[in-house]
Amino acid sequence: MQSLLGQYKYVFQLQFFRNSGFYMFFALIQILIAIGIVIGFTYLMPEPDTSGVLFLATGAPTIILIITGLVILPQQIGTSKSDGYMEFMRTWPVKRYVILGADTSLWLIITIPGIVISSVIAHLVYSPGYDISWTVIPALLMIALTSIGVGYGFSYLLSPTASLGLSQVIVFGALMFSPVNFPMERLPEWLQTLHTVLPIYSMAEIMRASLAASTFSAGIGHYINLTIWCVLGYGGAAYILSKK
Amino acid sequence: MILDVRGVSKTFSGPNKTKTVASDNLSFQIRVGEIFGLLGHNGAGKTTLANQILGLVTPDQGDIDLLGKSVLQFPARSRDICSVQPQSQVPLGFLTPAQAVMLMGKMRAGKAFDPKRMEMLFEALDMGKWVNTEGMKLSGGARRLTAFCMAVIVPGKLVILDEPTNDVDPVRRRYLWDVIRGLTKDGTSVILVTHNVQEAEKAVDRVAILHQGRFLVQGTPAEVKQSVENLMRVEISAAGDPEAIGVPSWAVDSRRSGDRLLFSIDQSVVPLAVNWAREQAEAGAIIDYSLSPTTIEDVYVKLTSGKELNGHAELAGAV
Numbered sequence: 014m015q016s017l018l019g020q021y022k023y024v025f026q027l028q029f030f031r032n033s034g035f036y037m038f039f040a041l042i043q044i045l046i047a048i049g050i051v052i053g054f055t056y057l058m059p060e061p062d063t064s065g066v067l068f069l070a071t072g073a074p075t076i077i078l079i080i081t082g083l084v085i086l087p088q089q090i091g092t093s094k095s096d097g098y099m100e101f102m103r104t105w106p107v108k109r110y111v112i113l114g115a116d117t118s119l120w121l122i123i124t125i126p127g128i129v130i131s132s133v134i135a136h137l138v139y140s141p142g143y144d145i146s147w148t149v150i151p152a153l154l155m156i157a158l159t160s161i162g163v164g165y166g167f168s169y170l171l172s173p174t175a176s177l178g179l180s181q182v183i184v185f186g187a188l189m190f191s192p193v194n195f196p197m198e199r200l201p202e203w204l205q206t207l208h209t210v211l212p213i214y215s216m217a218e219i220m221r222a223s224l225a226a227s228t229f230s231a232g233i234g235h236y237i238n239l240t241i242w243c244v245l246g247y248g249g250a251a252y253i254l255s256k257k
Numbered sequence: 258m259i260l261d262v263r264g265v266s267k268t269f270s271g272p273n274k275t276k277t278v279a280s281d282n283l284s285f286q287i288r289v290g291e292i293f294g295l296l297g298h299n300g301a302g303k304t305t306l307a308n309q310i311l312g313l314v315t316p317d318q319g320d321i322d323l324l325g326k327s328v329l330q331f332p333a334r335s336r337d338i339c340s341v342q343p344q345s346q347v348p349l350g351f352l353t354p355a356q357a358v359m360l361m362g363k364m365r366a367g368k369a370f371d372p373k374r375m376e377m378l379f380e381a382l383d384m385g386k387w388v389n390t391e392g393m394k395l396s397g398g399a400r401r402l403t404a405f406c407m408a409v410i411v412p413g414k415l416v417i418l419d420e421p422t423n424d425v426d427p428v429r430r431r432y433l434w435d436v437i438r439g440l441t442k443d444g445t446s447v448i449l450v451t452h453n454v455q456e457a458e459k460a461v462d463r464v465a466i467l468h469q470g471r472f473l474v475q476g477t478p479a480e481v482k483q484s485v486e487n488l489m490r491v492e493i494s495a496a497g498d499p500e501a502i503g504v505p506s507w508a509v510d511s512r513r514s515g516d517r518l519l520f521s522i523d524q525s526v527v528p529l530a531v532n533w534a535r536e537q538a539e540a541g542a543i544i545d546y547s548l549s550p551t552t553i554e555d556v557y558v559k560l561t562s563g564k565e566l567n568g569h570a571e572l573a574g575a576v
Contacts, residue, residue: 015367023364030360031350031392097345103313104341106365106413108333 020107025115032089032119039085040123046080047073047131052138054194065195067141067228071221072194074128075156079187079213081124082160084180090165091173109254113165113247121157128153132224146226153223156216159239162246163212169253186213193217212242259415259446260287260310265319267305267470279305280316281470287415287448290441294461295450296557302470303450304344307417310448311335324414340365342408344419344450346400349392354384354403357392358410365411378406381439382432397424405433412445419450434460454554466557473560482551485559491520491530493537493546502542505533512558521555 015023029036050073055061093099102112136143168176187193190204191213197205208214215235222231267280279302287293297303308314310321312332321328328335349357358378362370379388384406387399395403401424408416418437422430437460440447451457457464458478465475474484488509495502499518504511507529508520522530527548534546 015364019367020364023360027352027357027360027364030356031352034351093348096348097343098348100345101343101347104311104336104339104343106337106340 015107017108017111020111021115024105024107024112025118028112028115028119035089036119036123039081040126043077043081043124043127044130047077047127048134050076050194051131051135063139063141064228066135066139067225068196068221069194070132070135070139070141070143071224071229072217073131073135074153074224075193075213075217075220076187077124077127077131078153078157078160078216079193080184081120082157082162082164083183083187084164086120086161086164087168087176087180090168091177094173103254110251113250113254117158117161117165120161121154124157142225142228144225144227146223148226149223152219155236155239155243156220159212159216159243159246162243162250164246166246166249169250191217210238212239215239258286259289259291259324261322262286262306262310263320263322265306265309265316265321267302267309267314267316269305278302278470280309282319283467283470283472284319285465285472285475287446289446290444291462292437292441292447292449292460294457294464295448295467296452296454296457296464296553297467298452298561301467303467304419306467307341307419307448307450310415310417311339311341338413339415339417340408340411340413341416342404342418342421346397346424347404347407349395349400349403352392353389354379354392354395354399354406355388357403358406361407362410365413370411375406375410378410378436381436382406382429398426398429401425402429402433405436409436409440412440412443414444415446415448416440417448417450420452421449422451422453422456430456454557455552458553464553466560468561474556478553481553481556485551485556487524488521488551488555489524489527489530490549490551490555491522491534491546492549493518493520493534494544496542496544502537505530519555521551 051066051069054069055066058065090099093102103109105112132143135141164180167179171179190200192200192208193213193216197208197214200208215231215238218229218231218235219239221229262283262285265280265283266278269277269279271277281302283306285293295303295306305314309316310323310328312328312335315329315332323335323338326334347357355375358375359370359372362375379385382402382405384399384402387395390399392400392403401421405418405421408418421437422433425433434456437447437449449457449461461478463475463477464481466473466481474481476484491508493502495516495518499513499516502518505520507526508522511518511520513519520530531548534543537543538546
């Protein structure tokens with residue numbers, strides 16, 4: 014067997030070239046979605062003020078990471094389950110977590126253009142008060158890993174149809190019923206309670222605290238919450254991958 | 258000895274408490290440099306058996322030794338020793354055959370990967386014009402050949418080929434068999450999973466017929482043929498409706514395959530059969546005819562047709 018690094022390198026290349034066209038397409042879609050959120054959602058506000066726009070501008074990257082990990086990725090997994098590619102990957106002479114790691118890196122990479130470009134555009138158009146802290150790198154990684162990990166977890170555990178259904182609910186819920194693009198206080202109390210357990214609110218808070226450090230801050234509880242979800246997600250995926 | 262499978266059984270539970278016996282007390286060995294044919298209907302349990310050897314499915318009972326170590330204890334080692342061409346098409350996406358085969362080769366051999374072998378494979382299979390075409394634009398046959406090359410670019414000690422000739426044109430099928438033969442010269446053993454019995458007969462050293470999870474018979478092609486009565490086979494191509502020709506009284510049994518009629522006959526009536534066929538040909542009822550010894554296909558059809566599980570015990574015992 015190859016060294017782990019060697020395995021990672023070749024699995025990464027194989028997965029990248031196999032999906033290169035799709036990745037390009039997804040990256041483009043995400044740029045459009047992110048810009049759409051920052052600009053389009055201001056139309057919902059009668060008089061968009063700086064604090065409202067800042068919510069949107071710091072919420073868009075979170076939405077991108079949620080859509081990638083919890084919507085696009087489960088759809089891809091569903092496809093590779095039904096067309097036999099998943100079965101084929103299981104025969105490769107590499108450690109299973111190397112495949113998981115290589116795929117995670119690829120998903121992470123395709124979110125970067127959307128996040129960067131939408132933030133630059135939002136800054137140029139609205140100057141909503143970005144104050145980017147060094148924590149943005151670990152925050153981005155943590156949110157992305159949680160989102161991708163949870164996406165892996167449920168799409169490996171559930172049937173392709175069930176995970177497709179769940180991902181539709183998630184994209185709608187994350188956009189309209191989650192405190193990502195607006196403050197938590199606007200939601201009814203039961204949804205607020207739910208969001209203290211679900212990872213979406215914690216993702217949004219951590220992202221905000223990194224992108225506009227002088228306006229927002231995120232408590233340690235959010236980091237703990239995300240870590241738990243991240244471990245649960247990858248744990249579930251690893252369990253299914255090694256199951257016989 | 259490369260592989261030693263001893264008493265392997267596997268039952269799958271389906272919906273509504275249905276149970277499918279995919280492997281039923283299977284035992285066999287594979288020697289170094291041997292091509293072992295695993296024949297059987299769709300759903301006979303061939304792929305499940307292959308997956309158990311690869312450590313992807315754990316048997317309920319029995320054990321499998323691969324190069325002297327248990328697959329059950331070291332399942333990951335199996336994937337290192339065996340290389341596989343899966344039964345389903347490998348969805349290549351945007352990968353070209355050259356990229357797919359090269360990366361699979363590097364995944365197995367790392368820096369020791371030899372690009373010359375890839376060129377040799379593409380040339381041997383006459384794949385030159387496709388090597389830089391994206392997989393999604395390739396025909397089924399070209400994709401199948403690519404998956405074959407991915408399995409044999411750096412062959413493990415044991416190569417498992419699941420229906421390698423599906424979708425492949427007749428000319429390239431011959432090239433494919435040559436490459437498979439070539440593998441064994443380097444000491445690689447091959448398990449050939451197929452339902453294409455006619456082709457397999459020419460390629461395999463030993464063969465087993467799997468039916469509803471059990472081996473009906475296993476041995477060299479000659480031994481397997483002897484397991485049914487020592488009959489000859491008459492094959493004719495009908496000029497018109499094959500039904501109109503009728504079954505001659507000296508035929509032990511008959512079956513139809515498209516425009517062809519196949520009779521099994523006893524050795525003693527060979528002159529009768531030849532005379533009859535010549536007369537039919539002169540009368541214009543048949544286009545051509547041939548007389549040959551029993552093939553594995555005959556054995557296969559005889560053993561598997563209409564046999565339900567109850568009948569197996571005596572058959573397996575007789576072999």
